[in-house]
Amino acid sequence: MAEVKNKEARIGVFLCHCGTNIAGTIDIEAVKEYAKTIPNVVVADNYAYMCSTPGQNKIADAIKEQNLTGVVVAACTPRLHEPTFRNATAAGGLNPFRFEMANIRDQNSWVHMHQPEEATAKAKDAVRIAVAKASLLEDLIPKSVPVEKTAMVVGGGVGGMQAALDLANAGIKTYLVEKSPTIGGRMSQLDKTFPTLDCSQCILTPKMVDVYRNENIELLTYTEVEAVEGYIGNFDVTLRKKARGVLTPAEAEARGIVGGGCTGCGDCAEVCPVIKPNPFELGMAPRKAIYIYHPQVSPLIYTVDFDACVKCGLCVESCGEKKAVDLDAKDELITVKVGTAILALGYDIYPIEKKFEWGYKNYDNVITSLEFERLICASGPTGGHLVRPSDGETPKKIAFVLCAGSRDNTDTGKPYCSRFCCMYSLKHAHQIIEKIPGAVPYIFYMDIRSFGKMYEEFYYRIQNEGAKFIRGRVANITEDPVTKNLHVNAEDTLLGRPIDMEVDMVVLAAAIQPSAETEKTRRLFGVSCSQDGWLLEAHPKLNPCGTTTAGVYLAGVCQGPKDIPDTVAQAEGAASAASIPIHRGEVELEPYFAQCLEDKCAGCGLCVNQCPYQALSLVEKDGRTVMQVTEAKCKGCGTCGGFCPGGAIWMQHFATPQIVAQIDAFLLGGEQ
């Protein structure tokens, strides 16, 4: 790799109007005339939309006609259209890496809309900087790496299950990793789904069984991701299989216990003396220290809660010859190799007690919507009888508080809309009217957002069924200490008067937030998050399932609040995206590899420790010690190149002379 002194650079500059997005602020003609005066520029042209077919043809034609050695497009951001224009560059017969983009839209015309002169000057600088780099660019060949023909889905809710099923049905061996002892996720806690009022478990359970039975899915419940290494096509994921304390039939067989392992009979839980609140029922029902959350769990294997277990051994005794219970179980680490991964990490309910004015956890009869789901569910702790927690009576007047902690810019709330609370609150209103004769739901709302297919119709239906709608956010809730009835204080903003309504029960449609594991897991996979902690898609419109980490995709609420249909749709999208590299069998890595300029390398080895990927090593060559790059490990960050005291590292596409040329072009080349 020799230093390129590209004296005969012939650069073409192509300016995009982007309609009025750029040309409405920046004087394109002036920039074009200026571009023609920049050293090495042999042609400057402009077009309304450079990314269009005619625009791209201009580039390809000019490369051929003018024998260009480099192309500069001044348009939007390389994060959007670098691939487009690289293709156009290649179409002209030039190596696609001889292309450089000047961002004169996203970081110029849009952010200096009212300063056309300054924006035009900045655009000239940007073009000059880009030309300086383009003049020094070199041919690069992307490296192809084979892709492991397996995938991983992290999160076994409805999104993760759908993604895993799609991948598996596309013939790809898929690891489905779920932190809790069963798949099913939040959806399994719901009673009915809107607007069709299907029973949630009835549509979910068959899917859970499909997942369990699918021979291409390796289901790893009670398992967490511990470490992730590698890159697209070749991720090495270390998983922690938490000590379950109970053997599956397969595990029992492996230990030589014939006909053993857990059959889900439940004899162990019956004799277990330890009683704990069941988190699946949000603490409203008991469970034992050896437990399953609910009868439909998949896999139907009991789990020991070792934090609660007193190791009395009664369960071991009751299990008998099956010998399924192993109270000495230890966590186990396993490593699997996968080509691509999908994160479907789900959500948690916002701790709405932080909005103390509504009295959740303080007043017995203030509950969250998820608790309502369990209380109204026939398989829930009350057998589907909605009762007041304070006295077990059936409530008749029930207030629903929407946007509880969401669309709330106070420090204690969440600024975003949780997107499904309107709809499930309408569903709850319907369920009350249906189940409790004479009961009236009062819905305190700011807006009703019934945005989906058949959702608005559902809203009308609930209105006609007799639900009362009051527009205005609830200010506070107080409790009558004797009756435990609640006073809801709000302003009816349509009537313009305050309301003090006495109700039997309040249901808070609490905001949602990323699940507790999201932060840790996203960091392991190198995925960014938005300010609210939801995982960041590669592009909200153009790549809503992808992330900026190649080979890692998103599904479901971890990317942002979604209802079930949207979650499933995105899961199918993510599965499709994740299967593409696997089916292609190889991926091209951007050739931004570090190279050692061996004649400059002193073999000091300082770079070796800088590399976070252990891609660098010292080797003996021609009697001296020099650094060597393992390209397959190098991800092209350039941290080594930013440190080498001898300037001996050539960071392809971001080489020192290229960057220095950009700095010089801006600061020294600006005389006009």
Place this chain on the structure above:
Amino acid sequence: MADENWKPKIIAIICNWCSYAGADLAGGARIQYPPDIRAIRVMCTGRIDPLFILKAFQDGADGVLVSGCHFGDCHYLEGNYKAAKRMFLLKSVLKNIGLDDKRLRMTFVSASEGAKWGSVMTDVVKTINELGPSPLNEFAR
């Protein structure tokens, strides 16, 4: 240096994954900020050789901004930590050669912080305007 027409020359070297994306997001959101900064994109702030920054000051830059991912969010695991370390050391060098170390700034702007990018831009320009032209300017060229 009492040139009334003086405009600060500020160069920003920013990482592709967080700050460049954040800057793009500011554009999408049409967040307005002063146009006195020119950005150079690198894949990671870890790529930034302190010599680039010294070169920029030598060339006459009045200010240099280095912006990357938040700690823990680096696309390359730890490039931003290394960059922060280098910038910290470089600041002491700047002081020793008579440059106010406020002329070099390192910020952390994520891909979702368009608004923050706007306020960082505004703030950097304000700082450099207050400091005035770089004393190295007379040696430049």
